[in-house]
Amino acid sequence: MSQPAEFASPDGRYAIEARRLNIYYGDFLAIKDVDFAIKRRKITAIIGPSGCGKSTMLRSFNRMNELVPTAWTRGQVFFGGQDIYQPDIDPVEVRRRIGMVFQKPNPFPKSIYENVAWGARINGFRGDMDALVEQALIDAALWEEVKDKLDQSGLSLSGGQQQRLCIARAIAVEPDIVLMDEPASSLDPIATLRIEELMRELAKNYTIIVVTHNMQQAGRVSDYTAFFSIDEKRAGYLVEYGDTQKIFTNPEKKITEDYITGRFG
């Protein structure tokens, strides 16, 4: 699989890079031979049919696959100049710098304030916590709605608000990258569009990688799109990767065009 030429040089313009990455669940090869370099402070969308390994690919960027007992990898993921799968790398630190937001919002059963403060506190933050919490909530476009009820439970918020709280929680620990696994698929259309506009704001400061089964969302929100598909052995592989504008108006591969235009399968 060839990269778009601009990604080809290994010079730190990438936020993170997978090289010859293969991910297994036991004997089953779920992701095959992926070279995938993510550009800094851009939004990269991962799209593809069900079962193509999009979420597995995403989770490999912060070693979340390890939480599945049978999962193992071959290949490398380079972040900050190091392969994060080396034995001496601390996965907890990896997950602080590469945060994650999940499909179903999962705020802690704590106050709104505590949801945001907890991660920072665990990481040894000693500064002005009130200011940190406020800034994270502002950056997650939630502050105005919750500033007068920070002591209320995070679970008392609407779905869209809970998701923005989870985003605030992720960015409070100052990550480099935020991984989003179908962040809006449990939200209504208006809440979805608000999350998308928030993603564009966040991309000014963070690298965003988003898995979505909603192609139109990928079109609306992303700078780059990676299309994954499934081979005859049901392994996921990277078919095409490039500028979203190009993928959506004139993709290189027929299979990409078939998927984009809804003629797949």
Place this chain on the structure above:
Amino acid sequence: MTRETLERKIEELQDEVVLLGSMVEQALLDSVSALVKRNLETARRVYADDRFVNDKRFDIENRTLIVIATQQPLAGDLRILATILEIISNLERMGDYAKGIARITLMLGEEPALSPMSYFPEMASLVVDMLHRALQAFLDRDVAAAQAIPPDDDKVDAYYNQAYRDLIKLMGEDGEHNDQANFLLWVAHNLERTADRVINICERTIFVVTGELFEFKSSDDEVLADNFGLD
């Protein structure tokens, strides 16, 4: 807040349409001024610069298609983008008309002007004013302003008919100036067609606001209808 990206992209495209409109307005005025003053230098420039009009048209078209592909515009947003595609197509043809007039200036060279040449500065001025107002009406989504422009097309048609009669008469008289008369007929034709295309833009503005596509009838159409029992 929720469609900020789409709204911003539509505004950017509209700014580009205004820019393309200015380029075309200038080309039309310059081409007629060059014709009347026999300024070959200006005519050459208008002729060559038409490629910038074409380039910008294709650039706007490309960007509009990208917005349609990636933003799923519907309803009014979709009508605006479809209208932008129509407007730039019309503007590009108007640019071609200006180029055509410039070409005629180059072909006429030094020959003394026939009298109908005197119609053209006023015709051009009127047509360019119509175009300017039509683009403003589109930006303002102003149906009334768009509807106020077609009566000026009748004035342009009147100039055209007068120039046509005068030139045909001149051709009949001595046969000495047929080439020039023919060229000037083309100039009159180009200006008249430019005005027709401005009316297309007005129709599209109304489409953006109301969702209905409807054609303005010109006074010529009405005369024909009366004479030949057409609808």
